[in-house]
Amino acid sequence: MVRLKNIEELKKIRQEAQKDLLVRTQTGTRIIVGMGTCGIAAGAREVMHAILKELETRKIEAHVETVGCVGMCAKEPLVDIEQAGKSRVRYANILPENVPKLIEEHLVKGNVVQEWAIGRVDAKKV
Amino acid sequence: MRELSHHILDVLENAVEAGASAIKVHVEEDLKADRMVIEIVDNGCGMNPRVIERVFDPFYTTRTTRHVGLGLPLLRDAARRCEGDLDIQSEPGKGTRLKVTFRRSHIDRAPLGDMPAALLAILLSERPVDLEYSHTIGSEEFRLDSSEIKKELEDIPLTHPKVRSWILQTLQEGEAGLSDG
Numbered sequence: 001m002v003r004l005k006n007i008e009e010l011k012k013i014r015q016e017a018q019k020d021l022l023v024r025t026q027t028g029t030r031i032i033v034g035m036g037t038c039g040i041a042a043g044a045r046e047v048m049h050a051i052l053k054e055l056e057t058r059k060i061e062a063h064v065e066t067v068g069c070v071g072m073c074a075k076e077p078l079v080d081i082e083q084a085g086k087s088r089v090r091y092a093n094i095l096p097e098n099v100p101k102l103i104e105e106h107l108v109k110g111n112v113v114q115e116w117a118i119g120r121v122d123a124k125k126v
Numbered sequence: 127m128r129e130l131s132h133h134i135l136d137v138l139e140n141a142v143e144a145g146a147s148a149i150k151v152h153v154e155e156d157l158k159a160d161r162m163v164i165e166i167v168d169n170g171c172g173m174n175p176r177v178i179e180r181v182f183d184p185f186y187t188t189r190t191t192r193h194v195g196l197g198l199p200l201l202r203d204a205a206r207r208c209e210g211d212l213d214i215q216s217e218p219g220k221g222t223r224l225k226v227t228f229r230r231s232h233i234d235r236a237p238l239g240d241m242p243a244a245l246l247a248i249l250l251s252e253r254p255v256d257l258e259y260s261h262t263i264g265s266e267e268f269r270l271d272s273s274e275i276k277k278e279l280e281d282i283p284l285t286h287p288k289v290r291s292w293i294l295q296t297l298q299e300g301e302a303g304l305s306d307g
Contacts, residue, residue, distance in 0.1 A: 006296050010278050013292055017282045035247050037136050037197040041127055045135060048250075049243050052290065061287045065252045068143050 029062035029107065031055075032088075034078035036069025042076040043095065050096035051079070054103045062107065080121060081106050088121040127200060129239025130164065130228075136197045137166050137224060138248045141255075144170030146221065148256040148273075149248075153238065155230055155263040162210075162230040169221040178216055201226060208232035242297035245270075249284050249293060261304060268300035 033039070033048045048064065055062055072078060075092035079102070082088035089112050091102065098116065105111045127133050134151065141149050146168035154163045173181070184199045202212040210227035228235045245259055249272055256273040272284065275293070282289060 006292070006299075007278065010275065010289075010292055013286075013288045014279050014282050017279075017286050017288055032252070033247075035135065035139055035251070037139070040132050040136050040139070041196075045132065045240070045243050045247050048247055049240075052246075052294070055287065056291065063283075063285045063287075064250055064290065065285060066139075066247050066250050067252050068139055 028084060029060075030080075030082045031062055031064045032080040032082065033064065033066050034068075034070060034072075034076055035066035036073075036076075038069055038073035039076040039078065042093075044077040046096050047077045047079065047094050047099065050099040051103070054099050058103065058108070060103065060107055075118060083107075089117055090119050090121050091116045092118045127204075128236060130204075130236050131239035131241045131244040133197075133201045133204065133226075134164060134166065134241070135244040135247055137201070138244070138257075139251075140197060141166065141168035141170050141222070142248065142251050142253050144168065144172070144222065146170035146255060148258070150258045151245075151260070153241070153261040155261075157230070157264045160230045162228040162235065164226045165224070167221065167223045172218045172220050172222055173216040174218050178214060181214065204228075204236060208235040241301055242294055245297055246290065246294050250290060254284070261301065263304045266304050268304055270297060270300060 031051055033044055033051065035044050035048070048066065051064055055064070070078065072092070077094050079091045079094045080088050081091070081102075089106070091113065094102065094116060102113055102116070105113045127136070138149060138151070148169050150165075150167045152163075152165045154161075154165075156163070181198045182202055184196050198212070198214070205212050205226045205228055209229040209232055213225045214222065216222040241261070245257065248255065249257060256271075256276070258269075258271045258273070260267060260269040276284070279289060284290065284293065
């Protein structure tokens with residue numbers, strides 16, 4: 001069972017999160033990792049884990065989500081980054097060791113990492 | 127796939143694609159009988175008998191984005207290599223039940239691997255799903271039910287940075303608390 005201590009922590013998180021949620025969901029950043037069979041086999045779960053760790057280390061609050069196969073299996077692991085007011089950029093063949101540079105360049109400095117980017121995605125069509 | 131948790135994540139992803147709103151995952155390690163059983167039950171769209179007949183054909187998939195479907199054939203091969211098997215039952219409109227067995231001590235049995243990361247990947251899915259997870263090793267058990275977490279959180283999503291850290295930590299502590307026999 002989940003220990004009581006953890007449930008207490010969860011209640012505290014809820015109270016803290018309620019205060020800033022509105023701001024974050026309106027102006028937030030989403031990082032989307034492809035998690036179909038092809039993504040998993042190519043290491044997408046490990047990439048997702050590396051992204052979560054990097055965000056935590058740098059204290060960047062971004063939403064991380066997973067999606068199924070989008071049909072670009074040879075390019076997995078795929079990572080899309082979407083920031084409010086900007087178009088969604090798709091990165092291909094991302095490895096866990098690429099994650100620090102990806103976060104640093106795209107999220108911190110605001111530059112698209114041209115060597116890994118394969119295109120922009122219209123969020124409405126995905 | 128190098129870990130059983132990769133296969134589990136793959137099946138969970140299939141369930142999400144099948145429109146499931148609730149998924150149960152049970153991993154049972156019976157030390158006395160030397161068996162390991164993984165059971166995954168979802169309430170997705172299910173499959174008719176004609177589709178079930180073909181799910182082990184690597185060149186069959188319901189997807190239109192690609193022409194191969196390797197997930198279940200790979201998992202069944204992994205189980206059969208370890209004196210186990212894969213059984214799948216499904217009913218259109220009701221859901222799918224999948225049961226995979228292994229001889230636990232078989233030298234070819236892949237480790238369960240990083241279950242917390244696999245479960246978190248599904249809980250962070252863009253299509254929200256309730257996940258009930260339990261893992262027993264001998265007489266010890268760890269359970270986590272995401273619907274209980276959601277109840278506590280009210281309107282805060284599981285993808286919230288603080289919430290996902292809490293989930294990962296809780297899963298890691300729970301899994302680490304199970305002794306390996």
